[in-house]
Amino acid sequence: MARVPEIPGDQSAASTDVDETDHFCPGCGVRRKLFARYPWYFCTDCLALAEDGEGRRLSFSNAEIFGGFVWRYADDPQLMDDGSTAVICLIRNREAIVHEARFGGIVAEPLNSFSVHLLREEKILRLLRGEVLAGARKRLKPCAPKL
Structure with missing residues (x-):
C-alpha cells in the first residue's frame, strides 16, 4: 500500500513511500514481502499444508x-508426476493453484488470483475429488534415480 506523507504547502511535490511488506498470506494472514507477479501468494508454511480433495498432503x-x-504425495515421495504445469488443490480448505514460479521455485495462489490466466489450461491437474482425482493418481510414476 502506498503512503503519501503530509507535506504542508505545495502537494504536487509529495512523494510516495511503498511498503515492500504489504502482503498478507491468504491462508494464515502472516505479513510477507509483496511480489507484483504473485500479489496473493500463500506463505511457505501454508504451502506445506496443501492437500488433495480427500485430505492427503501434497x-x-x-x-x-x-x-x-x-508434485507428489508427502506420504509416498517415491512416486511423482512431472507432466503437468500446475495443480489445483486445497490449502486451508481454500481452492489454490500451485505452479512453478517464473524464475524457479514453487508458488501457490488462491484459484481466482491474477496470474492463473498465464497458465495453459490443458496442463493444469485438478486434485479435488472424484474421477478427476483418481485419474490424477494414475499419472504418478516412480522417481528416477539421481546420478
Missing part, C-alpha cells in the same frame, strides 16, 4: 535445477 518441487514442476 508436496511440490522443481523437476531439476533449471526448473520444471513436480
Whole structure:
C-alpha cells in the first residue's frame, strides 16, 4: 500500500513511500514481502499444508535445477508426476493453484488470483475429488534415480 506523507504547502511535490511488506498470506494472514507477479501468494508454511480433495498432503518441487514442476504425495515421495504445469488443490480448505514460479521455485495462489490466466489450461491437474482425482493418481510414476 502506498503512503503519501503530509507535506504542508505545495502537494504536487509529495512523494510516495511503498511498503515492500504489504502482503498478507491468504491462508494464515502472516505479513510477507509483496511480489507484483504473485500479489496473493500463500506463505511457505501454508504451502506445506496443501492437500488433495480427500485430505492427503501434497508436496511440490522443481523437476531439476533449471526448473520444471513436480508434485507428489508427502506420504509416498517415491512416486511423482512431472507432466503437468500446475495443480489445483486445497490449502486451508481454500481452492489454490500451485505452479512453478517464473524464475524457479514453487508458488501457490488462491484459484481466482491474477496470474492463473498465464497458465495453459490443458496442463493444469485438478486434485479435488472424484474421477478427476483418481485419474490424477494414475499419472504418478516412480522417481528416477539421481546420478
